[in-house]
Amino acid sequence: MLSKYKKILFLAILIRVLIMPFFYHPDIKSQHYHFQFLSRGIFNIYEYLSQNKSTLGYKDTFNYLPLTYYTFGITQAITKPFLGNDFYLWLNDWGENKNNYINIIYYMFLLKIPYLILDIGLAILLLKIFNNSKIFYFWLFNPISIYLIYVLGNFDILPTFLTVLSFYFLRKQKLLFSYLSIGLAIALKMYPIIFVAFIFFYEPKNILKHLKYCCFSLIPLIITVIPFINQNTFISSFLGSGLTQKILEYKLLNLPIFPILYLLILINYIFSKSKYKFELAVTQTFLIFIGLVKFHPQWLIWFFPFILIIFINSKIFNKLYLILFFILIYIYIFLFNDNFLFWGHLIPIDSAFIDITSPFQLIKLKTSINPSLLQQQIHQILLLLGIIGSFFYAKKK
Amino acid sequence: MPKRNKLFILIIGELLFFSSLLIILPSILIKKRDGISQTSYSDVLSLDVNHSFTQKFIADYDNLRSISVLLKNPGIINKSQIEIETQSQSKMVSIELQDKDKNTINSLETSGLSIGDPSWITYNFPYIDSKKGDIFYIKVSTNNELNDQFFIYGDNESKSINFRSNYTSKNFKESFQKNIAYQLDKFRQRKIVDNFIYFGLILFLDILIIL
Numbered sequence: 001m002l003s004k005y006k007k008i009l010f011l012a013i014l015i016r017v018l019i020m021p022f023f024y025h026p027d028i029k030s031q032h033y034h035f036q037f038l039s040r041g042i043f044n045i046y047e048y049l050s051q052n053k054s055t056l057g058y059k060d061t062f063n064y065l066p067l068t069y070y071t072f073g074i075t076q077a078i079t080k081p082f083l084g085n086d087f088y089l090w091l092n093d094w095g096e097n098k099n100n101y102i103n104i105i106y107y108m109f110l111l112k113i114p115y116l117i118l119d120i121g122l123a124i125l126l127l128k129i130f131n132n133s134k135i136f137y138f139w140l141f142n143p144i145s146i147y148l149i150y151v152l153g154n155f156d157i158l159p160t161f162l163t164v165l166s167f168y169f170l171r172k173q174k175l176l177f178s179y180l181s182i183g184l185a186i187a188l189k190m191y192p193i194i195f196v197a198f199i200f201f202y203e204p205k206n207i208l209k210h211l212k213y214c215c216f217s218l219i220p221l222i223i224t225v226i227p228f229i230n231q232n233t234f235i236s237s238f239l240g241s242g243l244t245q246k247i248l249e250y251k252l253l254n255l256p257i258f259p260i261l262y263l264l265i266l267i268n269y270i271f272s273k274s275k276y277k278f279e280l281a282v283t284q285t286f287l288i289f290i291g292l293v294k295f296h297p298q299w300l301i302w303f304f305p306f307i308l309i310i311f312i313n314s315k316i317f318n319k320l321y322l323i324l325f326f327i328l329i330y331i332y333i334f335l336f337n338d339n340f341l342f343w344g345h346l347i348p349i350d351s352a353f354i355d356i357t358s359p360f361q362l363i364k365l366k367t368s369i370n371p372s373l374l375q376q377q378i379h380q381i382l383l384l385l386g387i388i389g390s391f392f393y394a395k396k397k
Numbered sequence: 398m399p400k401r402n403k404l405f406i407l408i409i410g411e412l413l414f415f416s417s418l419l420i421i422l423p424s425i426l427i428k429k430r431d432g433i434s435q436t437s438y439s440d441v442l443s444l445d446v447n448h449s450f451t452q453k454f455i456a457d458y459d460n461l462r463s464i465s466v467l468l469k470n471p472g473i474i475n476k477s478q479i480e481i482e483t484q485s486q487s488k489m490v491s492i493e494l495q496d497k498d499k500n501t502i503n504s505l506e507t508s509g510l511s512i513g514d515p516s517w518i519t520y521n522f523p524y525i526d527s528k529k530g531d532i533f534y535i536k537v538s539t540n541n542e543l544n545d546q547f548f549i550y551g552d553n554e555s556k557s558i559n560f561r562s563n564y565t566s567k568n569f570k571e572s573f574q575k576n577i578a579y580q581l582d583k584f585r586q587r588k589i590v591d592n593f594i595y596f597g598l599i600l601f602l603d604i605l606i607i608l
Contacts, residue, residue: 007606014602018414021595084588096436102586109595343426349419350579352427 012140020112021105023345028153034062038073046233057094061237067187067224099351118161154298159185163192179216187220201270250292258292268394282306284390291383297333334359335375403607419580424573432457434561440553449538450558456531458564462524465561469515469548488541492520497532524565
């Protein structure tokens with residue numbers, strides 16, 4: 001099946017190879033700063049960071065799960081011979097010269113190779129699931145996933161890949177593998193837990209079968225977390241990531257809105273007869289999530305493969321709605337008072353990019369508009385549009 | 398279309414991509430560039446009427462436009478506003494930029510009130526029509542007799558001080574030329590094998606696409 005897409009795949013890889021080295025975000029450095037300790041024989045990163053905080057160049061805690069540390073620690077160890085000694089000088093340099101290393105472009109290139117493999121793998125997976133070349137092309141050539149994977153350079157593509165893999169197994173009715181895949185994704189990052197209910201109720205008539213296997217979605221998390229569960233350093237580091245707080249933050253009459261709307265989406269999902277009910281439910285969750293949660297840009301990738309399927313199968317009006325929604329999301333992102341979300345991405349080309357006026361500063365300096373207030377207003381528009389869109393998709397058969 | 402033409406189009410496209418991203422975009426956007434700096438000294442040296450400091454540096458770009466020094470005024474935090482004003486207002490710190498013959502080109506007088514605990518004091522001036530390789534001196538002095546009011550960060554032995562320099566481009570043409578030189582310099586500093594692997598991979602993908 002893939003042979004007829006060979007040239008398209010090479011072109012997609014070429015575009016990515018051209019982009020990968022020249023874009024940077026500090027998250028990729030801070031994450032790899034922590035991952036380096038695995039090859040130094042540190043197995044409990046939480047305790048190590050807590051005990052050595054005063055001597056470490058980068059003081060922040062490791063806010064991810066143990067499996068993330070082991071997976072990417074091993075990946076970094078494999079890449080080590082290609083990275084060279086300068087890589088570790090750069091990784092441990094948090095001083096004034098941290099952006100002035102000439103080889104940053106090659107570090108970015110090498111560190112993003114695992115993401116490239118997962119990204120291409122995800123495109124092939126989408127082609128296998130839907131047997132639709134349009135989805136394949138859209139995944140490979142849309143600027144949003146390229147931005148999320150290669151500009152932001154975050155590892156969220158791995159749990160995203162595993163979530164889509166879980167959906168692939170679900171459609172093939174291989175429930176054990178489906179729950180194990182989502183389980184691995186959860187053990188890497190907690191967010192895929194919001195998709196478990198959609199897997200569980202995918203075929204309500206087979207609920208007993210699902211009941212038998214659903215525990216596998218938590219087994220990888222339990223196994224990898226058990227050695228750390230009694231440690232305060234792990235608990236405080238992990239809770240510091242803030243997704244749970246962010247989900248519960250937006251309240252009406254003291255009730256958190258996101259869980260209530262999520263429950264409504266789930267009820268609608270259980271009774272839905274749509275061919276795309278899973279993809280629709282994920283899109284609905286995304287639409288309310290964006291409006292109700294102060295999200296990090298890289299979180300968009302969690303939902304994006306499923307949104308793309310809805311986008312492709314939508315009529316022009318719905319397509320325009322989703323395009324508008326994403327334009328507003330991008331404006332929201334660019335209005336952060338953080339130049340590393342705008343010009344700072346280009347520091348592998350020239351470290352002077354970080355000193356260029358960011359959109360936030362430009363609005364502040366040249367107009368009477370408060371950019372933070374403008375960003376809040378855009379978030380409110382996103383909430384309104386998200387709720388309207390979510391209700392609209394709830395009616396879709 | 399013949400395969401050779403397809404390869405040619407691909408390579409032209411890639412060259413356009415690289416030149417836009419590496420040369421044209423920085424030439425349009427980057428007007429100021431940090432030059433030589435010395436920021437590693439941590440000795441806190443007393444700056445008073447008997448102790449002034451002169452630091453030599455060689456410009457690493459054309460058109461010098463600002464210099465910065467790291468000064469410290471501990472009184473700015475520990476004392477009341479009235480005390481600070483009476484103590485610091487009349488006492489000035491002078492930052493002079495001198496040429497290779499130690500003739501003053503520009504000078505800035507700043508009151509103790511504008512010095513933090515510590516803070517980089519930046520002296521911006523209309524750019525000097527200087528060239529890469531020109532020698533300059535930064536002289537920091539004060540009219541303050543007390544030796545516990547103003548301090549400068551430097552090296553106790555050599556009396557060198559922490560400083561930064563900043564340069565500008567006069568126009569797009571100059572910026573364009575500078576960026577080409579800057580990127581070529583960076584390219585040359587990278588390992589040949591790394592450059593070879595990266596560009597070789599691109600060429601290999603080009604060939605796979607056209608075959």
